Amino acid sequence: GYEITIVDASNERQVIDIIPRGLELLVSEGESIKLDQPLTSNPNVGGFGQGDAEIxxxxxxxxxxxxxxxxxxxxxxxxxxxxxxxxxxxxxxx
The missing domain is CATH 1.20.5 (Single alpha-helices involved in coiled-coils or other helix-helix interfaces)
Known part of the structure; x- marks a missing residue:
């Protein structure tokens, strides 16, 4: 799988997102991304800003x-x- 580290430019907060093996990444290293931008081609997995809130x-x-x-x-x-x-x-x- 992939381990993606996302750094928030405004407050230097880091978010680590783990993407399972077998999924196609839509982002590359060093690329700037926006909030809720998909990280993979599968819309159900990954995406910056997806909160893991209470389920x-x-x-x-x-x-x-x-x-x-x-x-x-x-x-x-x-x-x-x-x-x-x-x-x-x-x-x-x-």
């Missing part, structure tokens, strides 16, 4: 709702199985 995967209430729903489905299946087996015992005389 929110799901709303906690949605996750809790999903867990509640899945738990209720499991309980319903267990009770249905128990009811079915208890009815079998009483319907078949020995």
């Amino acid at each position: 929110v995967l799901q709303d906690p209430l949605r996750v809790q709702g999903l867990l509640f729903f899945l738990g209720s489905v499991v309980l319903a299946q267990i009770f249905w199985f128990l009811k079915r087996n208890s009815l079998r015992r009483f319907n078949y005389p020995k």
Whole structure:
């Protein structure tokens, strides 16, 4: 892969961006780049100024709702199985 060091000219801050192997770079060494300029030909990888901010995967209430729903489905299946087996015992005389 590539390790690109970007130096901000205004405050001398350095940003290191690691580009995976196999991607075509659109910038060359010593070239000036602009904010949000793509560094690779793949628009999903690389780009100066892409902040790695907080990533929110799901709303906690949605996750809790999903867990509640899945738990209720499991309980319903267990009770249905128990009811079915208890009815079998009483319907078949020995």
